[in-house]
Amino acid sequence: MTDPVPRFRSLCTLNSLGEGRPTLVRAEGGRRLVCIRRGDSVDVLDDECPHEGHPLSMGVFRDGVLTCQWHNWRFRTEDGECLVGHESVRRHSSEVLHGEVFVAIDRDNARGAREHERERHREDLRRAFDRCSLDGAVRAALRLARVATPWAAWLVAIERVSRRAHMGPGDAFSRARAAWSLLEAGVLELAEACAVLCAAVVDFVAGQPLAKAPVAVESDEASAVDVLEALAEERVEAAVAMALGVRNDGSLECVCRAWLAPWLATRLWDGGLLLARTEDAVALFRALDAAAAAERDEDETAEVRRVGRLALAAVVRGAASAVPDSDLPGWRSTRQALLDARTIRASEASRAVDEVALGLALLGSEAQALSVSRRAIEEGASLGSVERALAWASVERLARYDLRWSSRRTVSPVCAIDIGAAARSVRALVALAPSVAAPQRVALALSSTGLVGKLRRTSLDARPSSPARAPTREALATLVRRGCLGGTSLRAEGAPLAFALWSLHVELGVDLESCIAAAERAFVHDSPPDLARVAEVSALRVGRDGSVARRPGAIE
Numbered sequence: 001m002t003d004p005v006p007r008f009r010s011l012c013t014l015n016s017l018g019e020g021r022p023t024l025v026r027a028e029g030g031r032r033l034v035c036i037r038r039g040d041s042v043d044v045l046d047d048e049c050p051h052e053g054h055p056l057s058m059g060v061f062r063d064g065v066l067t068c069q070w071h072n073w074r075f076r077t078e079d080g081e082c083l084v085g086h087e088s089v090r091r092h093s094s095e096v097l098h099g100e101v102f103v104a105i106d107r108d109n110a111r112g113a114r115e116h117e118r119e120r121h122r123e124d125l126r127r128a129f130d131r132c133s134l135d136g137a138v139r140a141a142l143r144l145a146r147v148a149t150p151w152a153a154w155l156v157a158i159e160r161v162s163r164r165a166h167m168g169p170g171d172a173f174s175r176a177r178a179a180w181s182l183l184e185a186g187v188l189e190l191a192e193a194c195a196v197l198c199a200a201v202v203d204f205v206a207g208q209p210l211a212k213a214p215v216a217v218e219s220d221e222a223s224a225v226d227v228l229e230a231l232a233e234e235r236v237e238a239a240v241a242m243a244l245g246v247r248n249d250g251s252l253e254c255v256c257r258a259w260l261a262p263w264l265a266t267r268l269w270d271g272g273l274l275l276a277r278t279e280d281a282v283a284l285f286r287a288l289d290a291a292a293a294a295e296r297d298e299d300e301t302a303e304v305r306r307v308g309r310l311a312l313a314a315v316v317r318g319a320a321s322a323v324p325d326s327d328l329p330g331w332r333s334t335r336q337a338l339l340d341a342r343t344i345r346a347s348e349a350s351r352a353v354d355e356v357a358l359g360l361a362l363l364g365s366e367a368q369a370l371s372v373s374r375r376a377i378e379e380g381a382s383l384g385s386v387e388r389a390l391a392w393a394s395v396e397r398l399a400r401y402d403l404r405w406s407s408r409r410t411v412s413p414v415c416a417i418d419i420g421a422a423a424r425s426v427r428a429l430v431a432l433a434p435s436v437a438a439p440q441r442v443a444l445a446l447s448s449t450g451l452v453g454k455l456r457r458t459s460l461d462a463r464p465s466s467p468a469r470a471p472t473r474e475a476l477a478t479l480v481r482r483g484c485l486g487g488t489s490l491r492a493e494g495a496p497l498a499f500a501l502w503s504l505h506v507e508l509g510v511d512l513e514s515c516i517a518a519a520e521r522a523f524v525h526d527s528p529p530d531l532a533r534v535a536e537v538s539a540l541r542v543g544r545d546g547s548v549a550r551r552p553g554a555i556e
Contacts, residue, residue, distance in 0.1 A: 008095055008104050009028065011101045011102060011103045012025050012035065012101050013100055013101065014037065017037040019037050020062075022058070022061050023036075032047035033103070034057040034059075035101065036061050040096055041094075041096060042096060043078060044091065044094040045092070046090045049068040050088070050143075051071055051073050051087065052070065054068055056075070056089065064078060065077070065083060067084075072084060075089050078091075080120070086128045086140075087127075087136055087139065090120070114147065118147055121140055124140040124143070124144075125137060125156045129157070130160075132202045134199060137198035137201070137202060138195050141197065142190065142194055149291070149297075151180070151288050151304075154179075155288070157200075158310070161204050162310035162311050163210055163310065164208035165211055165318070166211045168315065169314045171273070171496060174280040176200060176284060177287075179196040179197045179495060180288070181499055182484060182502065187477050187480055187502065196485070196495050214309075226242055227242055227243065227263075228262060231319060239319075240313045240316045252315070253286060255312060255315075256278050256281065256282045257282070257432070260278055263319055265338075267338065269325070270322045271323075271421050272447070273425065274322045278318075278319070279428035279431050280496070281311055281315050285308045285311065288304050326447065331450065333367040333450060337370045337446045337447075341439065344377055344378060351379070351382065353385045353389075358372065359390070359392040362452055363397065363452070364453060365453050366454045368453065369393075369450070370449055373446060383438070387426070387445060388509075390452065391427070391510055392510050394448070395504060395515055396514055397422055397452055398420050398423060398521055399518040399521055401419050402459060403525055403526060405458050416523075417497055419459075419522075420522055422448065423497065423501060424500045425447075426452075427503050429444050429445060464521075466517060473505075476501070476505060476515055476519060480501065480519065482523045482524070483501075501518055502515075
């Protein structure tokens, strides 16, 4: 079916407009437009500044530029481009015939016009990210979702991060994945998810120059051994080139699971966060690819995969730049356990094991936890049982966090979100487990066990008492939202941990009481600044047509 041709309809007479004077004219249906006459031509724009919605018809026009009187945002009237500020204003096609002004009010129905609007909002979002404007980015993301698809903002965000990821994306992909997954789960509203996404990107790109453009080298001979050697020798660009050379539409998932999994199993990288970040990147693009495929939009699917190639280069750079914590002097037990993991053979039989007792035993010191975990595996306990016990132990470790660590004046201060790295690592381990070879799965379980044990020094002997109330999933959802919409310096740093706690309960069955206690410890007792206000204000400023739904009420 062909797109309808835009229809021009009479708007006003040319003589009713003063030369170079912004004039308010109402179109059919009461739509407010601002008209600026320039000789025998007229520029027609929406009479609403994209910043805070103030009327542009009350602005000042000079030398082809319309200036909003409220905050001095300036727009080029010939195309609506923003010259001072962050977001462009919509311009409508217009013609003057026989002294009458006509405007294409049906422009929204034309495919070309819709794509023009999408690209305009994409460019607004890119500009907001580059200028580190958080509220502008959230507004642009919401507008883009309104005229395109919800995931369009995620693609722009990931591309911006990938192009600056000299040493990997850090937690940016994990925060983007948390925002998307919790949006799909109904825990976050669209404005809230966009606030989390944009806060992550603005935090990451601040002061980061563009990274070297990745180059692909297609080769049928490249193997996991070649990539591992390149990573070990810190030949980063060579590893990136081999990874991008994979002839596979799902190259990100293919490379991460088949090539990076052995690398992840060799050490405890970045305190367990490299494992979580890698799995987050894989899961995020699998979800975006599925969403685009469901829409049967070939262009969107191609865009997801194009951005996925950029993200793959960022993930490989992150793997090459990760810190091997288990090589540090204080991690002797974990280092030895990973060396011994090569000789441990997981049993095919699924011996019954008391997962609660095993989880409690894993709350000991690093050496004790590793000894218990290794013995359980060698005696035939299924890896699934060990991983479930480890998941509960990682959540319980956070629930027992000693808040006095947050007030210590040290070079590397510790907070509850840092302790949550264990829960994030174990959640990723469980998600990757079905597609990872048994020896690698054993090594990953032992490295996560060592992390849980190492955090023993930051925890209390028992979980602090809390008000007696029945734990509900709604209570956990409220805490998860609070964790997502708060973050040091408005970075939404708690989002990946909030998602991990939600996922560990919903998908792995960790009991509600433990997850709620851990979330309270991280997001209430050790509470970061509030980001909810950004989400609320941005939702209100998106437009006046009520198209953006927002849950009423403030974050509890």
